[in-house]
Amino acid sequence: MAGATPKLIKELREKSGAGMLDCKKALNECDGNIDEAIKYLREAGLAKAAKKSGNVAAEGLITILVNDEHTKATMTEVNSQTDFVAKNDQFINLTKEITAHVQAEGCTESSELLKTTINGTNFEEYLNGKIATIGENIVARKMVTVSTDNGVVNGYVHMGKVGVILAATCADSAKEKTVDLLKKVAMHAASMKPTVISYKDLDAEFIKSENKAIIADIEKENEELVRLGKPLKHIPQFVSKQQLTQEAIATAEKEMKEELIAQGKPEKIIDNIVKGKIGRWIEDNTQLDKANALLSQTYVMDDSMTVEEAIKAVDSSINIIEYVRFELGEGIEKKEEDFAAEVAAQMGK
Numbered sequence: 001m002a003g004a005t006p007k008l009i010k011e012l013r014e015k016s017g018a019g020m021l022d023c024k025k026a027l028n029e030c031d032g033n034i035d036e037a038i039k040y041l042r043e044a045g046l047a048k049a050a051k052k053s054g055n056v057a058a059e060g061l062i063t064i065l066v067n068d069e070h071t072k073a074t075m076t077e078v079n080s081q082t083d084f085v086a087k088n089d090q091f092i093n094l095t096k097e098i099t100a101h102v103q104a105e106g107c108t109e110s111s112e113l114l115k116t117t118i119n120g121t122n123f124e125e126y127l128n129g130k131i132a133t134i135g136e137n138i139v140a141r142k143m144v145t146v147s148t149d150n151g152v153v154n155g156y157v158h159m160g161k162v163g164v165i166l167a168a169t170c171a172d173s174a175k176e177k178t179v180d181l182l183k184k185v186a187m188h189a190a191s192m193k194p195t196v197i198s199y200k201d202l203d204a205e206f207i208k209s210e211n212k213a214i215i216a217d218i219e220k221e222n223e224e225l226v227r228l229g230k231p232l233k234h235i236p237q238f239v240s241k242q243q244l245t246q247e248a249i250a251t252a253e254k255e256m257k258e259e260l261i262a263q264g265k266p267e268k269i270i271d272n273i274v275k276g277k278i279g280r281w282i283e284d285n286t287q288l289d290k291a292n293a294l295l296s297q298t299y300v301m302d303d304s305m306t307v308e309e310a311i312k313a314v315d316s317s318i319n320i321i322e323y324v325r326f327e328l329g330e331g332i333e334k335k336e337e338d339f340a341a342e343v344a345a346q347m348g349k
Helices: 006-016 020-029 034-052 089-105 110-114 123-134 172-192 204-228 246-262 267-284 287-292 307-314 339-347
Strands: 059-066 072-080 139-147 151-158 162-169 319-327
Touching: 006 020, 006 034, 020 034, 059 089, 059 151, 059 162, 072 089, 072 151, 072 162, 072 319, 089 110, 089 123, 089 139, 110 123, 110 139, 139 162, 139 319, 151 172, 162 172, 172 307, 172 319, 204 287, 246 267
Parallel strands: none
Antiparallel strands: 059 072, 072 139, 151 162, 162 319
């Protein structure tokens, strides 16, 4: 049988996804037999894949799949070595296939996923085949599935780099508008990076530590403002609503009243003035909430309200119960390549 002809090379490339030179070599080795050439490429490719698996995969894509009923959403982070490969249609289709498989199998981590079967093949072998074809290490690193029986879920992916899934309970009559709202709130969370849903979810030790850090930062800023002759920033006592006990609020109100009386303000208007001042005082003393708690943040779609206020404006029955955010490559240590040293080492061989 003939070896590598242009027609056979084209056919093998379409079936295997391998490069032209690899296809030509495989066909010559297998006397033009397509089936044998595919087997040859697979065996040769898996050997290459084993070598590539040690390479750092810090690029890639985040993908979300939401079922038609909006009761289940799966998000995965599948990493490649370069952004170039992450933009390749073959890699994009692979990430979608993996996400659908994760949802079907209910996997929660990579070790579980590797033991599953996909398209009749062990997942690890399947992935090694893709590594051989695409030519870079590929890692299905992170995965999560969020589901609900009495509400809805939705998500948003920004440029394949940041993904957010949200779940909420709501009245049956509000499900459709809740689905739309969750998409918008997910867009907000992708941009503003909240770490928790509510200020109530913040760790007490974290609040204590950040309280000291925020005060120290403002004091340092004020030193520079003094030097420039500009108005100083107010230094808050607290940073989270968790700290604002009834006693703390009552003490603040008492101090405000005493200050207004000392200024000679008429007693009949003092209560109204204090009402406005205490609102600003609470805002000044909840900076940590606005940075970290989703519901306390200023809503990016309408900066006249918080996320919580925006949700209640849509329907009072909506209550966000789960929030997950992935950011591509977060936590991966990228290997720093010393190109000059690499070249020198190779020349010295």
